[in-house]
Amino acid sequence: MTDSNSKPVAELVGVVREYRMGTNLVRALDDFSFTFGRGEYWAVMGSSGSGKSTLLNVLGCIDRPSQGDYLIDGISTKSLDDDQLSEVRGRKLGFVFQSYNLIPQLNVLENIMVPLFYQDDPPADGEERARKLAERVGLSQRLDHKPTELSGGQQQRVAIARALVNHPALILADEATGNLDSATALEILALFDELHAEGRTIVLVTHEPDVGERAQHVLRLKDGKIESVRRGQNSAAGARA
């Protein structure tokens, strides 16, 4: 299953994630093994309760498997403590949320730089990086605006710039277009296509078939297990040989 010509970015090995809901034990992920290869653009789909959110949380290192191991960029997360796991999030991962999740007190430039604040050894060129990314997502004129002064599409662009500032190994998007009108959603998806073309690894969780169709590959979940895997080469040419 592994993309043979590149080292995997994210590798799940026999991951089980159980929750206790009242007296019931719910298995959100059930002996889940999968590998996301470098430079791939995946859409994760499935009905609610299929475990796709849990998968995203595990991939994002904000949740830990009950059993099994998860390797991000070759690093096993099993034995990491909370601080180390936070550092992994800050260095290896970029998050794009459905409701943008910008920090209201901070302006655009500061919001983009947030992941760098928390790194143990922050890069010296952080502000320069943030300015370039703001320009790239078309917001260089609004660097000192607060999130409340921006439209939804603009806020999501800031969030995408924020997800790129730490040069992550893996970009995770959770219903990134869910709160946007269709025209704006297309713009954001075009941005993801661009990122994919640049060779970035993207995992996008969605329940919208249109959005899923645009991704390179589609992973369908059901009851915490893989229902189907559909590999394709249709979208975003150039990333794959």
Add this chain to the structure above:
Amino acid sequence: MKGTFGRTVKLGISSLLLHKLRSLLTTLGVLFGTSSVIAMLAIGEGASEEAQEQIRQLGSNNVILRSVKPREDFATGASQSVRVLSYGLTEDDLGRISDTFPGVARVVPVREIYEEVRYSDRALNPRVMATLPVYREVTGRVVSEGRFLTDQDELGVSNVCVLSYDAARKLFPVSSPIGEQVKIGADYYTCVGVTLDHVRQQADSAGAGKSTAEVFIPLETGRKWYGSMQVKLRAGSREMEEVELHEIVVEVEDPINVEMVANACREMLSRNHKQGDYEIVVPLELLMRAEETKRIFNIVLGSIASISLLVGGIGIMNVMLATVTERTREIGIRRALGAKRRHIVAQFLVECVVLSVGGGLLGVALGLATPLVVEHYAEMRTIITPTAPLLAFLISSGVGVLFGIYPAWRAATMDPVEALRHE
């Protein structure tokens, strides 16, 4: 790592500014706590200092014996219009103390003359005291102009007088009284000196107002012209009083012996004055009592202060807990973006400290201003010791840290997944 702290503080301030009114109200608790601590300590310190100074002026080495008019029932039977009231300390008492009491350095008798003092068309009813030259040294009077009474005045039974500053100011508003002839009762006295005012003990309710006007004349002169019998005019009736000595100031050589001498005086007087026509004032005892009172006062003030600061701290904690709940989502975002627990703790702790330090600084300013206002309007003395504002400020900042720890810890230990899901 450079600039991390500055950025955290900046972020804290901008988060607080997002809710200006709430932040302001939160600081009020600490503000009033801090300022009331400073103000209360300043006022308490001032009041006790004032009391202690009055006591000290009486002389901590002294034991003061005073004649007190006995209660009326001792004088019943005398006729209503003219009566002679005989009471008080006597020359015998004086002799006994100076001859037989060990540890006594000097004994100074004082007679008071109930006469009006006049100069030109100005009249005054000061405390006129006939006494010995050593009175100045024993009671610590300070001569500001001219000289005090001398042995020559005493031997020569001279008609000279020394005015206190208050008396001099009232009789001679513009010119110097030295060398002028002052009329006391029916006789003229040459003024030879002026002393600084002496704060009289409040218990000394000698009469009209809190006048510190005093006039000193030689003891012999007083004895010669006025004898021991004096006439007091009183609401239609004439009252004759026979008092040999109004006051005896006993100076003790060594402060250790003050209590012993005081007890000896008590015993001697209680034996010889069955009618209780005397009182004994021991400034050292009063001083010790005043210091004890001050200590208790400070403990009480300290407890009130800590309670008010505690309340301020609880106020901060309350608001911070609400803030943490309200910003759960922000905490989740920051954690997802790589914030470690210590970053979250630092963020909220800094906000608490900014609140409490801000409140503390404003409180110090208010606390320093309040005593000035009190001093101006209530005419009370206040003393701000440098430690009080410092202490109040340090405690208020400490309160911020202490009461910020729990909310910050709550924020840091949230599950990121739950926090992100929070609406």
